[in-house]
Amino acid sequence: MLSGFSHENIPAPGTFLCNLEDLPDPGSKGFVFGEGMNRFDLFVVRAGSEIRAYVNVCPHMGTPLEFLPDRFLTADQKRILCATHGAQFRILDGLCVFGPCKGQSLTTLALNTESGAVVMG
Numbered sequence: 001m002l003s004g005f006s007h008e009n010i011p012a013p014g015t016f017l018c019n020l021e022d023l024p025d026p027g028s029k030g031f032v033f034g035e036g037m038n039r040f041d042l043f044v045v046r047a048g049s050e051i052r053a054y055v056n057v058c059p060h061m062g063t064p065l066e067f068l069p070d071r072f073l074t075a076d077q078k079r080i081l082c083a084t085h086g087a088q089f090r091i092l093d094g095l096c097v098f099g100p101c102k103g104q105s106l107t108t109l110a111l112n113t114e115s116g117a118v119v120m121g
């Protein structure tokens with residue numbers, strides 16, 4: 001069981017997120033399911049053939065990572081960035097390697113790519 005956020009609106013396995021061609025490389029995209037207190041935020045990051053999904057909650061303060069829609073990466077596109085206090089996370093495993101929550105990790109979500117579509121795993 002994932003912790004630290006509402007589970008009511010976690011999308012079910014197989015839920016369509018986007019077409020692979022709509023995901024910039026490198027790049028990122030945010031998704032929201034539900035509203036209010038039960039809203040569930042996640043984001044997907046792409047680096048070449050590697051695609052990962054994480055819960056959009058920074059382990060430092062529990063806030064969403066991005067200031068601008070779909071902007072989850074550092075300027076050089078090599079790490080995930082929390083815009084609040086500048087924590088940086090590795091794209092492939094979500095480990096924080098710089099900033100106030102160094103050593104902690106984003107929460108990974110299972111993901112699949114099927115026939116050019118990115119779906120929940």
Ligand code: FES
Binds near residue numbers: 060084087099100101
């Ligand atoms: S809330 Fe993300 S670094 Fe502080």
